[in-house]
Every structure is written in C-alpha cells, then in structure tokens.
Amino acid sequence: MKEGFRQSMAWLHSWAGLLVGWILFAVFLTGTAAYLRPEISYWMRPELALSRPGPADAEVAVKAMQGMAPNSPTWFITLPSERETTTRVFWREGGGRGRGRGFREAVLDPATGHPVEARETMGGEFFYRFHFQLHYMSVLWGRWIVSICAMFMLVAIVSGIITHRRIFADFFTFRPGKGQRSWLDGHNVCAVLALPYHLMITYTGLVLFMLMVMPWGIDRAYPGGRQAFNAEAFGSAPPRPRANTPAPLAPVLPLVEEAQRRWEGGRVGRIVVANPGDANATIQLVRADSERISYNPQSLTFDGPTGALIQDSGEGRPAAEVRGWMYGLHIGRFAGPFLRGLFLLSGLAGTVMVATGCVLWAVKMRQQAAKKGRVGFGTRLVEHLNIAAIAGLPLAMAAFLWANRLLPVGMEERAAWEVHVFFIIWGLCFVHPLFRRGRQAWVEQFAAGAAAFALLPALNALVTQRHLLATLAEGDIVRAGFDLGLLACAALLGVLAWKVARHQPATARARRPAPKAALMPAEAAE
Amino acid sequence: MIAFAAALSYAGFTALCLAMARHHEQVFRSRAVPAGRRRVLTALGWGLLALSVVPVVMELGWGLGLVLWLGLLTATAMPLAMLLNYAPRVALALAVTPVLTGIGLLL
Numbered sequence: 001m002k003e004g005f006r007q008s009m010a011w012l013h014s015w016a017g018l019l020v021g022w023i024l025f026a027v028f029l030t031g032t033a034a035y036l037r038p039e040i041s042y043w044m045r046p047e048l049a050l051s052r053p054g055p056a057d058a059e060v061a062v063k064a065m066q067g068m069a070p071n072s073p074t075w076f077i078t079l080p081s082e083r084e085t086t087t088r089v090f091w092r093e094g095g096g097r098g099r100g101r102g103f104r105e106a107v108l109d110p111a112t113g114h115p116v117e118a119r120e121t122m123g124g125e126f127f128y129r130f131h132f133q134l135h136y137m138s139v140l141w142g143r144w145i146v147s148i149c150a151m152f153m154l155v156a157i158v159s160g161i162i163t164h165r166r167i168f169a170d171f172f173t174f175r176p177g178k179g180q181r182s183w184l185d186g187h188n189v190c191a192v193l194a195l196p197y198h199l200m201i202t203y204t205g206l207v208l209f210m211l212m213v214m215p216w217g218i219d220r221a222y223p224g225g226r227q228a229f230n231a232e233a234f235g236s237a238p239p240r241p242r243a244n245t246p247a248p249l250a251p252v253l254p255l256v257e258e259a260q261r262r263w264e265g266g267r268v269g270r271i272v273v274a275n276p277g278d279a280n281a282t283i284q285l286v287r288a289d290s291e292r293i294s295y296n297p298q299s300l301t302f303d304g305p306t307g308a309l310i311q312d313s314g315e316g317r318p319a320a321e322v323r324g325w326m327y328g329l330h331i332g333r334f335a336g337p338f339l340r341g342l343f344l345l346s347g348l349a350g351t352v353m354v355a356t357g358c359v360l361w362a363v364k365m366r367q368q369a370a371k372k373g374r375v376g377f378g379t380r381l382v383e384h385l386n387i388a389a390i391a392g393l394p395l396a397m398a399a400f401l402w403a404n405r406l407l408p409v410g411m412e413e414r415a416a417w418e419v420h421v422f423f424i425i426w427g428l429c430f431v432h433p434l435f436r437r438g439r440q441a442w443v444e445q446f447a448a449g450a451a452a453f454a455l456l457p458a459l460n461a462l463v464t465q466r467h468l469l470a471t472l473a474e475g476d477i478v479r480a481g482f483d484l485g486l487l488a489c490a491a492l493l494g495v496l497a498w499k500v501a502r503h504q505p506a507t508a509r510a511r512r513p514a515p516k517a518a519l520m521p522a523e524a525a526e
Numbered sequence: 527m528i529a530f531a532a533a534l535s536y537a538g539f540t541a542l543c544l545a546m547a548r549h550h551e552q553v554f555r556s557r558a559v560p561a562g563r564r565r566v567l568t569a570l571g572w573g574l575l576a577l578s579v580v581p582v583v584m585e586l587g588w589g590l591g592l593v594l595w596l597g598l599l600t601a602t603a604m605p606l607a608m609l610l611n612y613a614p615r616v617a618l619a620l621a622v623t624p625v626l627t628g629i630g631l632l633l
Contacts, residue, residue: 172543172607193603196596293589329593338528339590342597349600 006163013159014361018382020149021358022389027146028354029393031131031201032347034124035332035340038083041123043482044404045086046464048118050476053080055253057110058271061087062252064113068106069094070277073242077271080110081288087113120414121404126422127397132205135419140212147209153202156357160191167192180367183360190353197346198353204330207323233320234296234313243280249273250307252283259285259300262312266291266298279305289333296324355390362386384433391445392429394493398452399425401486405456405463439500446497454490457483530631531581531595533623536602538574540621541567543610553614574624575599 003011017024033040042048061077064087069075071094078088090105109116122129129135133142161167171192174185191198211218211226222229231238256268269288275281281304286297301311328334332343365379403421407414433441460483461467471480543549544559545567551557559567582598583591609617 169546172539172546172549172603172610174607174611176611189604189607193607194600197600293593334590339594339597342594342601345604346597346600349604 006165009159009162013156013163016152016159017156017354017357018361020152021354021361022385023145023149024153025351025354025358025389026393027131027149028347028351030127030397032344032351033397034128034131035344035347037124037128038081038085039124039478039482040127041121041125042085042478044121044123044401045116045118046460046466046479048085048116050474050478051080051085051110053082053267054110055256057087058256058268059251059253060110060113061089061108061271062249062273064108065089065091065273066249066276067113069104073275075271075273075276077273079269079271079288081267081269081290083290086110086116119404119407119409120411121418122415126400126419132208135423143209143212147206147213150202150205154206157191157195157198157202161195164188164192180360180363183356183363187353187356187360190349190356194346194349194353197343198350200329201347201350204326207326208330210323233317239274240280240282242275242278245279246277247279247281247305249276249281249283249304250302255283255285255300255302255307258309259287262300263287263298269297273304276304281305282310283307289328289331291334293328293334294321294324295327295331295333296321358382358386358390383438385430387433387441387445388426388430391442391449391496392426392432394489395429395445395449395452396422396426398449398456398489401456402452402459405459439503443497443501446493446500450490450493450497452490453486453493456486527581527585527631528594528598530624530627531578532598532602533627534574534578534581535595535598536606537621537624538571538578539603539606540571540617541574542571543606543617545571549610552610553618 057079058077061079065072065075065077068089069091072091073094075089075091078084080087087108087110088105089108090103093102093104107116107118108114132146133139134145135142164170170185170188172189174182174189176182178185206213218226218229227239252271259268260266267288267290268285269290270286272284272286273281274284282301283304284299284301286299289295289297292298299313300309301313302308303310332340335343362379362383365382366375369375369379400418400422403418407417407421411417429445432445436444457468461469466476466479468480468483470476471483544553545564547557547559550559578598579591579595582595585591586594606617609620
C-alpha cells in the first residue's frame with residue numbers, strides 16, 4: 001500500500017459516508033422525530049381529549065377485541081400510558097392464511113373501547129416506521145436497505161475516528177466563517193461531542209435487526225424454527241396449539257392486579273392473547289417498556305379460561321439481556337422527559353453530522369474542480385442530492401403535518417394520502433434544484449420549510465379548536481409544547497436560509513466576476 | 527442533583543478548554559498558557575468531569591445514571607463549543623454554576 005493507513009481510512013470514511021449519506025440523513029432526522037412518536041400522534045389527532053390511564057383499560061380493550069375479532073388467532077393490545085392516550089390494537093385475521101399474514105389494526109378510545117372518533121392518520125408512527133423500513137416497498141426490503149446503510153455508518157464512524165488526527169486538540173474547536181475549515185469543524189464537533197450516542201445508536205440499530213441480517217447461527221442451532229429459539233432465549237412460553245373447544249376467557253382485571261403485585265407496582269404495557277375463546281387460550285401480560293432500560297420485557301403468561309399462571313419470565317439470560325439493553329437504549333422508551341430531551345439533542349447532532357459530512361464532500365470537490373477548471377457530473381449530482389435530501393426533508397415533514405390538517409376528514413385512504421403528500425413534496429424538492437441552481441435552491445427550500453413550520457400553528461388555529469391559546473389555557477402541555485416546537489423548527493430553518501442567502505463565496509468575489517452557476521453555501525475557498 | 531452534575535461537567539470542560547492555547551486565547555486574549563496554570567486546569571478539568579458522574583449515579587443508579595451522564599456530557603460540551611466563539615466571557619462566567627447549584631442543593 002502506497003498511502004498511509006490514515007489516508008486509506010480517510011478515503012474509506014468519505015466514500016462510506018457519502019454513498020449512503022442521504023438515506024442516513026433521512027433515517028437520523030425521522031428517527032429523532034420518532035422519539036416524540038406519541039406526542040406527534042396526539043397532535044395529529046386533535047379530536048382526542050387528554051386522558052389518563054385508568055385501571056379498567058385492560059378490561060375494556062379485551063371486551064372490544066372480543067367484539068371486533070372473536071376468531072382471530074392472536075390479539076396484541078398496547079395499553080395507554082402517561083404519553084400515549086389511546087389503546088392501540090392489532091390482530092391476526094382469523095380463518096385461513098389468505099393474503100400474507102393478514103394483520104389488521106385499530107386505535108381505540110381507552111374508556112369506551114370504540115375506535116377513536118378521530119381523523120384517520122398514521123401520526124408519529126409514520127416517521128418511526130420510515131426510519132427503519134422506509135416506504136413504498138416491502139417491509140423486508142426497507143429493513144435490509146436501512147441495515148446496510150447502518151453498517152456503512154458504523155464503518156464511517158470507526159474510520160472517521162481514526163482519520164481525525166486532532167481529536168483531543170480540536171475537541172471544542174469550531175471556527176465559523178472559514179469555508180471548508182468551518183464545515184470540517186462543524187462535522188467534527190457534532191461527531192465527537194456526541195460520539196457515545198452515535199456509536200450506541202448505530203450499533204444497537206444493527207443489533208435490532210441481527211436476527212434478520214445474520215440468521216445463520218440460529219437457523220443452524222434451531223433447525224425446527226424460531227419458536228424454540230425464542231422460548232429459550234427470551235423465556236417466552238411455548239405457544240399452545242388450538243384445542244378447538246370453545247371456552248370463555250377469564251376476566252383480565254385480576255390478572256393485571258396480580259402482575260402489578262409481582263412487579264411491585266410495575267405497570268402492564270401490553271397484552272397478548274393467543275387463541276382467544278379457545279380452551280387452550282393464553283393471556284400474556286408484558287410489563288411497560290417505560291420502566292426499565294432493557295427491552296427484554298418481563299412478562300406473565302396465564303391460562304386463558306382459568307386465569308392460572310403458566311409462566312413468569314423475568315430478566316433473560318445474560319446474552320438475551322445484553323440484547324434487551326441494546327434494544328432498550330436504541331428506542332429510548334425508558335427515558336423520562338429530561339433524558340428524552342438529551343436523546344433528542346444527540347439525535348439532532350447526528351443529523352447535523354451527516355448533513356455537514358455530505359456538504360463537506362461537495363465543497364471539497366468544488367475546490368478541486370475550481371483548480372481543474374470544470375465541474376464534473378458527480379459533483380453536480382452530489383450537490384443536487386444534498387439540497388433535496390437536507391433542505392427538502394424538513395419541508396416534506398412540514399407538508400405531512402399540513403396534509404394532516406387540510407385533507408378532508410372523511411376522505412378515502414386519508415392516512416395513506418398524508419404520506420403521499422409527504423413524498424410528493426419531497427419529490428418536488430428533488431426536481432426544484434434542476435431549475436434553481438445551487439445557492440438559490442438551498443435558500444428557497446430552507447425558507448419554504450421555515451414558512452411551512454411557522455404557519456402550522458396558525459393553520460392549526462384556523463381549522464381546529466386546539467390552537468395555542470386554547471391548549472395553553474387548558475394546560476394541555478403536549479399540544480402547546482408541540483406548537484411551540486414547530487415555531488422553533490421554523491426559526492432554525494429560517495436562520496439556515498438567512499445564513500446561506502447572506503453568505504458571500506470568497507472565490508466568487510476574488511476570481512469570478514459573474515459566476516454562472518451559483519455556488520454551494522459553503523463555497524468560500526481560502 | 528442533575529443540575530449540579532451538569533454544572534460540574536460544564537465547569538470541567540471549561541477548565542480543560544482553558545488549558546488549551548486556542549481557547550485560552552479566545553477567553554483571555556493571550557495564547558500562552560503558563561505551564562503551572564495548564565497543569566492545574568487540566569487536573570481540575572478531569573477531576574470535575576469525574577466528579578460529575580457521582581450525583582447522577584446517586585440519583586438514578588448505575589444503569590440509567592451512566593446513560594444520562596453521557597447525554598449530559600454532550601449537552602454541556604456543545605453549548606461551550608459555541609459560546610467560546612460567540613461569547614467567550616459568558617462561557618467563562620457560566621463555569622461558576624457548580625457553586626450556585628451546589629449551594630442550591632445544600633439549602
């Protein structure tokens with residue numbers, strides 16, 4: 001090898017980062033938004049009133065499921081919590097294995113058990129799902145793509161640490177207004193100061209999909225299938241076959257109380273009922289994931305008809321528990337409001353790190369191009385994609401919220417159309433830089449995003465009763481805070497637009513009297 | 527307790543900064559850091575950072591405590607890096623916060 005170790009690592013870092021940078025940016029930004037999934041969902045269903053979890057929620061939910069899906073082989077019920085004001089259920093459709101696995105879902109009012117009378121929307125669930133399985137493709141494809149991007153990310157992080165020669169000397173160094181130097185500084189500061197988070201989130205993200213990405217060991221050791229593995233690794237009770245003799249389900253409330261007693265006040269978060277209405281039914285109560293870091297849930301499994309305890313699975317064995325910890329750390333549901341704020345901050349740092357990395361690449365290529373005298377197609381492509389991915393995505397996210405407020409409530413496929421609007425706007429952001437080159441495109445997309453976010457609270461006041469003044473008066477902190485957060489997003493994007501617009505590229509001033517193509521915002525070559 | 531830990535970690539980072547020529551210059555306008563002062567600041571910085579883990583772990587235990595502590599380190603170092611550019615004197619003044627939050631805890 002002619003070059004030094006560090007040079008080859010630098011090469012690896014820039015290519016591993018660039019190739020998947022745009023997807024990583026989207027994954028980071030929507031993943032960061034997913035920390036607020038319940039809050040986003042709550043804001044997107046303005047019809048819902050504030051509610052507090054009550055002791056009868058489980059009973060009501062099970063009754064509702066008996067009405068809605070008596071023949072389903074499995075029900076999954078997620079009970080409301082401090083942050084989640086609805087009961088979310090999904091179930092496997094009964095009878096015959098028709099198309100695919102046939103899952104259906106519903107969002108219920110915890111008090112009545114009826115489907116909520118709210119507009120149809122995916123809510124924060126969309127950002128959450130998009131960040132690990134994308135959209136408009138099979139779930140498996142999306143997960144594979146994101147997993148591969150995460151592997152590149154891990155490579156980029158490790159090679160980046162090796163490449164960064166002055167990691168301690170430049171620990172706090174940020175020198176604004178110095179062109180390429182500033183982009184590198186910004187990239188480094190966001191990367192180094194939140195490094196524990198970046199490593200954690202990337203590595204644990206891969207661990208979440210390890211059974212999908214690397215199934216061979218398990219498939220070899222458990223040729224009979226995953227159930228034997230799951231039973232052994234996670235201590236879940238082995239599934240019981242259907243007896244095909246009907247038997248009513250025992251009341252669930254005493255079981256919930258039993259669980260709370262055993263978990264010393266711990267709350268039941270989820271209920272899984274297998275073969276409801278059958279003599280071999282089981283009811284599994286799973287502890288709420290907000291109470292422990294580890295996502296290996298403690299659970300109790302009861303016999304359906306009698307309510308007798310069959311299995312008490314506590315913490316898993318060491319290997320399973322390590323995975324549970326990593327899982328839990330990644331999704332961060334254990335975090336209280338303050339810690340969630342820290343996660344959010346680090347997530348944003350990661351987003352900025354990816355964005356500055358992509359921009360830095362383009363800035364460097366521009367400089368080389370300036371020496372050679374012509375700008376290659378690759379550089380143009382990267383610049384174009386940077387604009388659409390980095391400035392376009394926030395605009396598309398705002399558009400998603402606009403669609404939530406503007407699409408007619410009774411519309412067919414309403415929830416799907418909210419998502420279509422998101423992608424239509426994002427798609428337009430990919431077209432827009434064809435007509436408005438370089439800096440203008442950056443400014444316009446950032447400014448449009450700022451305006452879209454800034455006007456959302458106003459739109460909210462026009463079309464719903466849940467406007468900022470009302471929510472503040474009611475003490476509905478979540479909705480009021482969300483509106484204020486939208487204004488903060490607007491301010492941030494506004495500052496970015498303003499900074500880019502005001503920026504005077506040094507090269508343009510010095511060497512080119514009338515630049516034909518506008519330059520990157522960063523283009524201030526020394 | 528958490529505020530105290532945040533203040534300790536911020537002060538620790540500030541001390542480490544002041545031991546570096548570039549940041550010393552940002553705050554005091556002179557690039558040269560006397561060798562004695564550099565040693566004291568470095569030791570003080572690392573000491574304060576190490577100390578900042580104590581209140582968090584006392585409050586939340588090891589598991590949750592360490593996670594939150596790492597988050598605190600990030601959340602205190604980032605504003606410092608920005609303040610050093612835009613308001614170096616404020617960055618220095620904020621380093622007295624452990625004293626204030628400490629007194630707050632005692633009262």
